[in-house]
Amino acid sequence: MARDRGARGRRAAVLAAAAGLTTAVVAGLSGCGTAPWDQPGFNSASATSTSSSTPTPSATITPIINELATGSTQHELKAGDISLTVTYYSTLSMDQWTAAANKPLSFSMTGKLGSDQGQKIYLSRVSVTPAVDGPKGSLPAPAPLTDQASVAPGYLVKDPYSYSQTFVLPALDPAATSMTLSFTYEILLQSAPDSTDYAKQTATDQLTIAIAPPQ
Numbered sequence: 001m002a003r004d005r006g007a008r009g010r011r012a013a014v015l016a017a018a019a020g021l022t023t024a025v026v027a028g029l030s031g032c033g034t035a036p037w038d039q040p041g042f043n044s045a046s047a048t049s050t051s052s053s054t055p056t057p058s059a060t061i062t063p064i065i066n067e068l069a070t071g072s073t074q075h076e077l078k079a080g081d082i083s084l085t086v087t088y089y090s091t092l093s094m095d096q097w098t099a100a101a102n103k104p105l106s107f108s109m110t111g112k113l114g115s116d117q118g119q120k121i122y123l124s125r126v127s128v129t130p131a132v133d134g135p136k137g138s139l140p141a142p143a144p145l146t147d148q149a150s151v152a153p154g155y156l157v158k159d160p161y162s163y164s165q166t167f168v169l170p171a172l173d174p175a176a177t178s179m180t181l182s183f184t185y186e187i188l189l190q191s192a193p194d195s196t197d198y199a200k201q202t203a204t205d206q207l208t209i210a211i212a213p214p215q
Contacts, residue, residue, distance in 0.1 A: 064178050066210035068094060079187050079201035081114040082121055084157075086183075088207055097212045099176045103169040105209075109185070110162040119190035122154030122198070123163050129182045134175040141179070142170050153188050153198055172211065181207045 067073045072089035086109045090097070097103050111121040127146040132139040145167045149155050157163045172179065183205040188198040 064210045065208045066094065066178075067207055068209050073207070075205055075207075077185070077203040077205055079185070079203035080189070080199070082187055082189060082201055082203075083112045083114065084185065084187075084203055085110055085112075086185075086205060094210070095212050096215075097209065098214055099172040099174050099211050100214065102171070103209075104166050105169060105181070105207075106164070106166040108162050108164040109157055110159045111157045111187070112159050113189075118193035119195075120156060120193075121158040121190075122149070122188040123157045123185060124149050124154035124188050124200075125184075125186040126163075126165065127184045128167055129184075130169065131180045131182070132172050132176050133178050133180070134173065135177060136175075139173040139176055142172070145169075157187075174214075176211045178208060178210050181209070183207070 068088065068090055071094075072087060074085065074087045077084040077086060086107055088105065088107045090106060091104055092101070109123065113119065113121065125146065125148050127144055129144045130141045132141045147165055147167075155163045169179070185203040185205070187201040187203065189201060191197040191199060
């Protein structure tokens with residue numbers, strides 16, 4: 001009888017020790033916090049490192065401007081109280097405007113006064129400064145072209161009178177793709193009708209023309 005009580009006591013002690021060990025293991029796991037995969041919002045895909053490829057930007061093509069593509073163009077300019085209408089055109093077709101060709105550029109101009117009291121408008125000087133561009137940037141350009149009035153005080157340009165001129169642009173660098181012409185118009189306005197006193201005004205303009213590839 002004593003042996004049975006001793007055996008039962010030993011079994012109880014073993015069970016108690018096992019229970020204590022289980023409690024310790026559970027307590028140890030609890031001390032580590034919630035497992036990552038049991039946390040709200042866990043996404044197994046985000047735990048995997050993935051490589052993403054950066055898209056290669058496509059090349060940007062900049063169109064070449066040609067203001068004479070339709071044969072002519074008209075610009076409206078201001079010089080103080082004076083309004084100028086300038087028409088640009090060429091007798092050479094645009095497909096013949098190659099770098100090697102001599103390229104005639106014609107233009108005509110007429111002016112009006114906003115507060116017209118009968119004064120006359122004169123053009124005393126016009127100058128054109130070319131700039132040439134190619135696929136890689138600026139290229140050597142021709143020398144500026146100038147027309148200085150051969151009569152005093154200048155050429156009468158008040159409507160219905162007008163000024164017309166043709167400048168011939170010489171051969172360019174073979175790599176040229178376009179040219180920009182910067183115009184400066186120097187205008188004289190009578191201070192009063194029949195007066196010999198004049199006020200000077202200046203108007204500027206730009207014209208961009210494409211250069212055709214060699215034939």
